[in-house]
Amino acid sequence: MSNINGATPSRYKSKTIAAWTALLLGCFGLHRLYLYGWRDRLAWLHPIPTLAGLYGVQRMELLGQDDRLSWLLIPLLGLMLVNATLCAIVYGLKPDEKWDAQHNPGLAPRPNGWGAVLAVVASLLIGGTCLMATIAFSAQRYFESQVEAETQKPSGP
Template identity: 90%
Template structure:
């Protein structure tokens, strides 16, 4: 008996969310091409990638890249969080939501390994995004202080 093409695997969804979730492919897998939230994912990701490219070309003093790069970090963290949520959802709840009326299959270790990888990658991206944003903020404050010494009290 061939597998049902409408079956949605928890393991596949968790790995798609981790690897390509910043572009919304996990939502396209789960909800189809008409999912409006899936089509909103690529834009901040592409804007963040553009910020990385701008910083490589123009250097670290480019303020627009300071604003765009954290978008990429937040989208990567969002993808990792979705992967964690998918991977840790109980199999019964997963099948009730995404596979109603189909034969339930256990998810196995693939989903758990995706959760572990998501915790590692998502935590790293979150801390890097916070560190990058805080560094740029404090550098701009120091720059403002040195540019306007009469404002010091």
């Protein structure tokens, strides 16, 4: 059996599985590997900032809050988590017809049910929390560095 382009159809790619994979493991790019395969270059770029952010968390635990490199690396983790939840939201809200046309050409459509909707709800909750925490964390460090710079200025005559 061949699809519209004459190629052999690939496995069916579930919108629900893609949304949950993006939510739970998307910061490592596994949702892209599920959808596009091992040759997807963007999927292989996801682990780098995620691991750098995790390294920043580890550095902060070991060296304390004054470690400047930690303050630069930790927001990368937050942004990758937000990116993953955004992907889950986009996947879960994409209409079934468009999803099947893009990811399942030539295959019989299957109903997705409530799994994708629940993934979107969880993604909104987790993604919003991660985004606000990342913004607050970054703003806190910025303002602390401004106060630190102000206190280190030599006082005038």
